[in-house]
Amino acid sequence: MIGLIVLLSLLVNTEKVQGDFPTSSVDGYSVGNFGVMAAVSPDGQMFSSFQINPSKWGDFLTEVAQGSLSVGLSSGTLVSDYDLEKTEKTRVWPKYEAISTDSRFPDLTWHISAWAPIAIQSQAEDFVPFLPTAVIDLDITNSALEAKDIRLVYQLVSLKLSELENFFIATVGMSNSCKDSLDGKERTVECYSTIPPTASVSVSFIIGYHEFTGYYTSAFPDKEKMADYLVSSLYNLRCEWTDFISLIPSTGNTTLDEYLHWYLEAGVVLTKGIWTKEVITMGYVELNQRDSFWTTWMHLVFWPDFDVAMIQETIAAQLDSGKIPTCILPYINREDDIDITEYFILRVWRHYSWWNDTTLLSESYSAMKKAVEYLVSRDLMSSGIPAQASFWADWKDVSQVSGRLYAPHFELLWLTTLEVMYSSACILGDSEGATQYLSMLQSSKATIFSPIEDGGLWDSQSGIFRDVWYPSEGWNQTYMLMDQSVGVFLYQGMEMEKKLSITNYLLNSEGSYGVRETYPYIQGWGDPGEGNYHDGGIWPWLSFVDITNNFLLGSSDVGTRRIEKLGLYGLIQPSEIGTTRVPFEYLNGDTGLARGNHPQAWDAAAFLVPWKGIQDVRPVSFLSYEMRVPPFTYTAHSFSVLLPVLIPSSNQKHILVVQMAWVSHSKLQVVVQHPEPQIILELTLLDCYGLPHHITVTHTAMVHAPHCN
Secondary structure: OOOOOOOOOOOOOOOOOOOOOOOOOOEOOOEEOOOEEEEEOOOOOEEEEEEEOOOOOOOOOEEEEEEEEEEEEOOOOOEEHHHOOOEEEEEEOOEEEEEEEEOOEEEEEEEEEEEOOOOOHHHOOOOHHHOOEEEEEEEEEEOOOOOEEEEEEEEEEEOOHHHHHOEEEEEEOOOOOEEEEEEOOEEEEEEEEEEOOOEEEEEEEEEEEOOOOEOOOOOOOOHHHHHHHHHHHHHHHHHHHHHHHHHOOOOOOHHHHHHHHHHHHHHHHOEEEEOOOOEEEOOOOOEEHHHHHHHOHHHHHHOHHHHHHHHHHHHHHOOOOOOOOOEEOOOEOOOOOOHHHHHHHHHHHHHHHHHOOHHHHHHHHHHHHHHHHHHHHOOOOOOOOOOOOOOOOOOOOOHHHOOEEEOHHHHHHHHHHHHHHHHHHHHOOOHHHHHHHHHHHHHHHHHHOOEHHHOOOEEOOOOEEOOEEOHHHOOOOOOEEHHHHHHHHHOOOOOHHHHHHHHHHHHHOEOOOOEOOEEOOOOOOOOOOOOOOOOOOEOHHHHHHHHHHHHHOOOHHHHHHHHHHHHHHHHHOOOOOOOEOOOOOEEOOOOOOEEOOOOOHHHHHHHHHHHHHHOOOEEEEOOEEEEEOOOOOOOOOEEEEEEEEEEOOOOEEEEEEEEEEOOOOOEEEEEEOOOOOOOEEEEEEEOOOOOEEEEEEEOOEEEOOOOOO
């Protein structure tokens, strides 16, 4: 194919030769999809780090190469991408853009972008987000009255000699010849082109990596076929990527959006798929139900089939007891955990309630009932609610909590579980089950919501839930557990007064760097010291749940302030290893220093903030939605509102995109009438006096499709 250079793995020289690249700490991975994560350095090197998500269970992201683009005139000196003068850059996942001019090329302007293929499910082949590929696009403008002959060189340095067999580099748009060379661990592609007077040329470099165990292998059994596809489909892939960016929900504030985008990336680059078509999101390297639940709100909306796949994989791994293994792919099980099984049930319900997918609900119902049986077996004190038997009960996995009997996080999840089991039974016509689950819900709520002095978890004096410890522990609590924010968000049966009380009480736990998950600190719970891990660490995933609650409950100023803190200290301030703009596991509560695992997938709970917290899109019934807009100072005047549309006859899931301007304090009700192509939106806007304004608009929304077919 003309314009395609595939670098074959001919080992003509085994001498170690390193690219002369600058050394710098990572400042964000602005290019990434399910298969690749690549860093463009602050000075523009593409790429200072090139990592792949190996198509193998148990493997984390692995750095395999570095690269750099050099540009120049055919007869002159080459200038590296990181040495170009007067460069304006935009670096925020999922794109890098730059406009460069240089005194050494006075008549040339270089428009540069870098990206990885990614698209929502209804728009592209399912393998597209898994392609371990980074693309560099150049639009080069010649303002001179004579033609310019230019030279472009891309240099790739593999960290291991054996990795060269997996790489290929392809080019698109070269008017003249390209040649490649191999020297030890280095591959170099050198291309020439001519730019006519006062004209432009467009050139693309495609850096790809192929594994025989990849999710895409059935479509591309070798790297040559994968390269052919990328070259021939590059235009459409670029359109799909552009559309994907436009569909990420916005806060209306550019700075806040940038912070949230960096956190969202973690959930994308830690999505793994292999040739069997199994898909997971990685807690560390495995599918952990708890982590995956908070990671996959974006998957629920953009890649619902992958969300279903993870549910089905979980059901297949369910134990005879009804317990869901702590982790699958690879398998890890801790006998005493409680929240893992609860999150499985809630995940099935979440998918049903968004997509109206009664087929999935029906097929999963027996596994859900079996899971409840396991949770009932954890009622160790005959109190009607699950009890903790070891420190593995929920996410607070430190030995110091071994003496806990009940905790707000997994008990409020228990109430939410019974709530959705009752609803599921009603929907599926299981009247006996509905009666049973309603009775269990009522008695469990009475126990959990009882005052502490009466054996419950509610501290009526402070207006929050507390831990309950085994009597032998004699524990006298003074601390607030932030994880009860999960119950505020998920449990529909919690009274508004309690939701407000819990959310407002967290002001006491908020420090200079964010909200500490346990505060005041409990000596010995951190690792090491106070303010770390489970002794007052600031966890982004949990912070985003709390921030969403604040927006939903009308405290948008508090929510905004807390996003800013997570951005400044979790991303902009250097981490414990010197990186910036990389989402970590938690921040130290006293210094704001980002620590722990990185990137951390469930930081992608950031998706909740604009999608639920600000837009608050709620399916009321099939093809009918409600949205509420909290008071907020928007810098953008319009939004793309994403609505789920399930076509029952084919069970196809699509996203309906409504472009509209918000009115502060307004409530929007949307009724979508089919069949297509006509779609009628019936809008009811309430002004600040509560007066309704009814609007009917035709053809202002459509099931999303690529904008450039």
